[in-house]
Each structure stands twice: as C-alpha cells, then as structure tokens.
Amino acid sequence: MTVSVMIVDDHPIWRDGVARDLAEHGFDVRATAADADAAVRIARTVRPDVVLMDLNLGDTSGVVATRSITGDLPQTRVLVLSASGEHSDVLEAVKAGASGYLVKSASVRELVEAVHRTADGDPVFTAGLAGMVLGEYRRMADAPAAGEPPPRLTERETDVLRLVAKGLTAKQIADRLVISHRTVENHVQSTLRKLQLHNRVELARYAIEHGLDREED
Amino acid sequence: MSTSPALRDPATPLWWGTIVLRWVTLAFALGALLVHHSGYDRPGLAWAGFGVMAAWSLVTTLTFARESLRLRSLVVADVVVTCGVMLTSQLVLSDQQFAETAPLVTTVWASVAPLTAGARFGAVGGVLAGLVMAVCTGLARLEVDLDVARDGVLLTASGLLIGITATTARRSQATLAQAMRTEAATAERERLARSIHDSVLQVLARVRRRGAELGGEAAELARLAGEQEIALRALVTTEPSGPADGDADLRAALQLLATPRVQVSGPAGEVRLPATIVTELVAVTKEALSNVERHAGPSAKAWVLLEDLGEDIVLTIRDDGPGIPPGRLEQAEAEGHLGVATSIRGRVNDLGGTSTLETAPGAGTEWEIRLPRPRQRRRGSR
Numbered sequence: 001m002t003v004s005v006m007i008v009d010d011h012p013i014w015r016d017g018v019a020r021d022l023a024e025h026g027f028d029v030r031a032t033a034a035d036a037d038a039a040v041r042i043a044r045t046v047r048p049d050v051v052l053m054d055l056n057l058g059d060t061s062g063v064v065a066t067r068s069i070t071g072d073l074p075q076t077r078v079l080v081l082s083a084s085g086e087h088s089d090v091l092e093a094v095k096a097g098a099s100g101y102l103v104k105s106a107s108v109r110e111l112v113e114a115v116h117r118t119a120d121g122d123p124v125f126t127a128g129l130a131g132m133v134l135g136e137y138r139r140m141a142d143a144p145a146a147g148e149p150p151p152r153l154t155e156r157e158t159d160v161l162r163l164v165a166k167g168l169t170a171k172q173i174a175d176r177l178v179i180s181h182r183t184v185e186n187h188v189q190s191t192l193r194k195l196q197l198h199n200r201v202e203l204a205r206y207a208i209e210h211g212l213d214r215e216e217d
Numbered sequence: 218m219s220t221s222p223a224l225r226d227p228a229t230p231l232w233w234g235t236i237v238l239r240w241v242t243l244a245f246a247l248g249a250l251l252v253h254h255s256g257y258d259r260p261g262l263a264w265a266g267f268g269v270m271a272a273w274s275l276v277t278t279l280t281f282a283r284e285s286l287r288l289r290s291l292v293v294a295d296v297v298v299t300c301g302v303m304l305t306s307q308l309v310l311s312d313q314q315f316a317e318t319a320p321l322v323t324t325v326w327a328s329v330a331p332l333t334a335g336a337r338f339g340a341v342g343g344v345l346a347g348l349v350m351a352v353c354t355g356l357a358r359l360e361v362d363l364d365v366a367r368d369g370v371l372l373t374a375s376g377l378l379i380g381i382t383a384t385t386a387r388r389s390q391a392t393l394a395q396a397m398r399t400e401a402a403t404a405e406r407e408r409l410a411r412s413i414h415d416s417v418l419q420v421l422a423r424v425r426r427r428g429a430e431l432g433g434e435a436a437e438l439a440r441l442a443g444e445q446e447i448a449l450r451a452l453v454t455t456e457p458s459g460p461a462d463g464d465a466d467l468r469a470a471l472q473l474l475a476t477p478r479v480q481v482s483g484p485a486g487e488v489r490l491p492a493t494i495v496t497e498l499v500a501v502t503k504e505a506l507s508n509v510e511r512h513a514g515p516s517a518k519a520w521v522l523l524e525d526l527g528e529d530i531v532l533t534i535r536d537d538g539p540g541i542p543p544g545r546l547e548q549a550e551a552e553g554h555l556g557v558a559t560s561i562r563g564r565v566n567d568l569g570g571t572s573t574l575e576t577a578p579g580a581g582t583e584w585e586i587r588l589p590r591p592r593q594r595r596r597g598s599r
Contacts, residue, residue, distance in 0.1 A: 011419040087485035128482045135484020165482045166535045167520030
C-alpha cells in the first residue's frame, strides 16, 4: 500500500525538494503546508499516514501543530525533520506526540527509510534523539515537578537508550545485550510512550488547575 | 536622535557644578570687596580685578556649558587668569589687612579653577592645578602660615576628588558603551542566523540532496555542500557561550564538532561547566575524533554522547572503525610512543576524571570519560 505523506515547512525550496524526493521513491505526497495553522487544517482533511514536520515555522511553532495533529488524528504519525541545533523544540515535539526525529542534513536514503518506519508505527530513534530522551528522564528525576511523579526508565531501557545514543543499530544492540531485535524496538518504543503519556497527563493537570483558578477568581 | 546619550561626556554634571559654583563664589568675592575696599591700598585695582573675574566667569560659563568648547587651553587659561588676579592682592591689600589675614581679592572664587582642571584632565590635572593655586596663595601673601597651608590642602584635595570622579564616570561610560555594542552585535548575529537559515541553508541542503542522487562529480559537490551545511547550521544554532561568571555550555561547544561523519548527542538543555573544563573536554574530544580519522579510515563514523548525571558528567566517543588489536597500545607505550591514548588519559586525569578505552578488532573503539561535576552551584539537591 502506498504511504501518504504531508510536508510542513516554510521554505518552498526545501519543501518542494523533499516532496520530489519522496514522490520519486513511491510515496504519495498528498499535501504540503507552509505554516502550523494550515498544517493542522489540511491534515484534518487529507488524513495522511505521515506528516513531515519542520519546527521552525515562524508564527506558531511546529510543536503546537504536532500536538494538534497527533491529538486529532490517531492514525497519522508525525516525523520531525528539523535543523540540528533545535534541541529543546525537538524534545517538546516528541513529548507532544511526534514519533521520531531526523536532522535536515540526513541523506535521502535515511529519509526514505525513516518515513517507512514511521508509517509502520515504529519510532525513528536517531542517536541524537536518544541522547535528548536520556537527558530528559534524568532532568525529570533530578527536579521532580509537583503533581504526577515523573516516569522512570528501567535499567534495561537505560542500557538500550545509551547504546542507541552511541550510534549502535538495533541489530548491534540486540547482539550486545543478547536480546531479540523486537525487544530492542519495544524498549525504545516504551521510553517514548512513557514520556508522551506523562506529558499529556501534565498538560491535563495544568489545564484543570488553570480552569479551577479562574473559577475561584 | 543625532547624539545618543552614550556619546555625551559623562562628566557634564560636574562641569555644570563648576559653573554654578563660579557665580556663587563671585558673589562672595563681591561681598568681601564691599566690606574691605575702604581699607585697600589700591581700591581701583581691586575693582578692576573683580571686573576681570566677572568677565572670566561669563566666558567660562558660555564655553564650559558646551561639551565641544571645554578646550584644554581654556582650562589652562582658567588657572592662569585666577592666579593673575590673585597675585594683584599683593598691591591691593594694605599691610594691616595682610596682618589681619583679610581675604585675597579672589577669595573662594580661586577654588573653582582646580575643579575644572580635575573635570577636564582627571586626578593628576586637578592636583597640579590645586598645587599651582596653593603656591600662588603663598606668593600673594608673601608668607606661608597655617592658613595658606590649609587652603593649599583643600585646593589640591578638591582638584583630586573631582579628577577621580570625572575619570570614574568616563570609565563606567566606556564600559556601558562596550556592553551596548555587545548587545547590538548579538542582535545582529541573531538576525544573520535567521536570514542564513531562511536562505543559504535551504539551498545548500537542496544541492546536497539532488547532487547525491545525480552521482559522479555532482555527488562530490553535494558532499562539499553537505559539509558546509552542517557547519553553518551548527554555527547559527549555537549560542555564543559568553564568559558569563566563567561558565560555558559544553553541549553547545560539542555541537560544533558535528560533521557528516560525526554525530553529537546530548541533553536538550545546556550543560554548564566552568569554561576551562569545557575547553579541555572539547580538546580531548577533538583529539579522540582526529584519532578516528587517522586510524579508522575515511568511511568510519563517530558518535559523541554527552550525559549529565548530576554528580558526574559522562562523555562517550565511539567509532565504528576496525578497532585496535589487543596489545597494540601497550606495545606502543613500551616503545616509548606517547600516543593519543596516553595524552587523553593524562588530560582527563588532570581534570580529576577517569577514562576507559574499550576496543577490539572489528568492534571499533569507545572512549568513556567520566568527570565528577565541580562542586558549587545548584544540582545535587536531593
């Protein structure tokens, strides 16, 4: 089955280039959008399998668009395609529901592979993202926020994430830890899911507190 | 808008002070003249002297009020005119008045010249003008007694203090101007970064992608474009790690080492450490990476991982090259080669950290550098 894709980026040269690359590799490029609001609106109509999301979109950030799209369309997956230095934004987008992250400097082959993985529901976990996720779990453990206790990584999950961050492939990790390839994927998936779930709970808690505050006023 | 406040002479309030003081002391001199003129030997000369003082007060008011007219020559002339009028006292005052230590013709009006000299030339100028005035006071009275000495100390001290104040004001203004320039430069840098991101980077990325697909010579061009793209991206997305309280962000510093073959990962936020440690860790990482380039071949990839464990900082540098055969390092060391491994170990030891090297034929090399976080400031709160 052909995978349908939507590309969100405010730079026409980049957007059209990626669209052509993906079309040449057999993807169905359904739509493109230049800003966050259009992205959310068009995604609702087009319902693509995968949204390629740039985070640097001018007015509204791609993080907000990612949250809306993954919230509204459970079947649509968001792959962040962003500049290498936007660490905090990438982490926020992943917490908001994006299922992976690729730097814009990645090769076409890497991009094609990543879009396929994303369409299959597998996370695109580059070394860069693994480093950020590891850092985020440690940050949450160090500075416990009020409310919901932060999620923790199991020892195995930490091992797996560290190896991903050091550039090992899933196959190499499976060999080194003497577990199956599938188990490695599951561990990676689970670290992301816990982070996203926690983020949703925290957002809901914040919204409720905010609402109650207003009523008291 | 033509003159920004930063460009004004910061000693301007001091100049206005001297102008006001000059008129107040002139009024005092007039009072002294009215009281004493009946006893003067030459009252006419006394009035002439007062006329000069009034005229000079007007001249200095009109000139010193404007920054462009606070000329060195005028300030020197101020000292000369004041001394000249003061020295006529020898002819004006009677012997009896000298015996009663009646005031000189200039009275306290003479104290203004050392102040303007201080405002114009700083502490040294103020002190010199004060000393000149003190000597003239002695000459005008033709004796040196406690009064003359006291006046001398006061004149010199006021010149000194105003001089120090003026210099301090100018220095702090220079510092402020420097800070404003830095801020403007940062803003300009951000604007440039945005514009590079919006134009050059997009085109470079496009060239890289398309060229890689076309292959051949185009692929070589694509590779070059890709390298520049990554270097530019790192440059425009890395905050300038300013020398603020001697700390720097190791995360951002390491990001600059990223190339198409070297991937850098770490926490999303900053990892702040003393700047000296950041510099040293970056140097160690560069050394390990250059070793990868030398021994692991041009196709080998490398990964740098930075972890902030709170108490410890862990830095891992891994490559997927051929690795180092067992005994090779020991052999090199036995032969007296102080290789990269020895150098890295030494540098990490000097920082108070530990380093381990894992390697096997076909399994690449992996350096793990562990450094206890230097004590002080936040973290470790549990």
